[in-house]
Amino acid sequence: QVQLVESGGGLVQVGGSLSLSCVASGRIFSTNDMAWYRQAPGKQREFVASFGETGIVTYADSITGRFTISREDVQRTIHLHMTNLKPEDSGLYQCTADILEETKWGPRAETLWGKGTPVTVST
Numbered sequence: 361q362v363q364l365v366e367s368g369g370g371l372v373q374v375g376g377s378l379s380l381s382c383v384a385s386g387r388i389f390s391t392n393d394m395a396w397y398r399q400a401p402g403k404q405r406e407f408v409a410s411f412g413e414t415g416i417v418t419y420a421d422s423i424t425g426r427f428t429i430s431r432e433d434v435q436r437t438i439h440l441h442m443t444n445l446k447p448e449d450s451g452l453y454q455c456t457a458d459i460l461e462e463t464k465w466g467p468r469a470e471t472l473w474g475k476g477t478p479v480t481v482s483t
Contacts, residue, residue, distance in 0.1 A: 362386030369477030382455030384436040387462040400451035
């Protein structure tokens with residue numbers, strides 16, 4: 361079973377820092393684009409940052425300069441290092457990845473989503 365599992369969320373004060381991780385596991389032939397999204401209570405899910413398989417990194421305007429996304433291909437892991445956190449950064453942070461899953465019929469393209477890790481920034 362292929363899956364993404366996030367970790368690292370928690371409670372932090374305004375201005376603090378937090379690092380999130382997301383690990384892909386299972387019968388995965390290759391991991392392509394990976395990204396972070398977040399959803400605050402009562403709001404729609406929004407894009408945070410992505411790390412493409414070609415190395416292209418993209419950030420949402422709201423977090424540019426404060427968050428850094430990194431990737432470890434061997435470990436099929438992405439990280440999100442968050443600094444200078446604000447209350448509006450609170451929410452459920454989810455990881456997503458486009459993968460090729462190994463099946464007995466050959467590789468199958470699939471988009472995975474993790475269950476998320478909660479981040480709460482308190483004043």
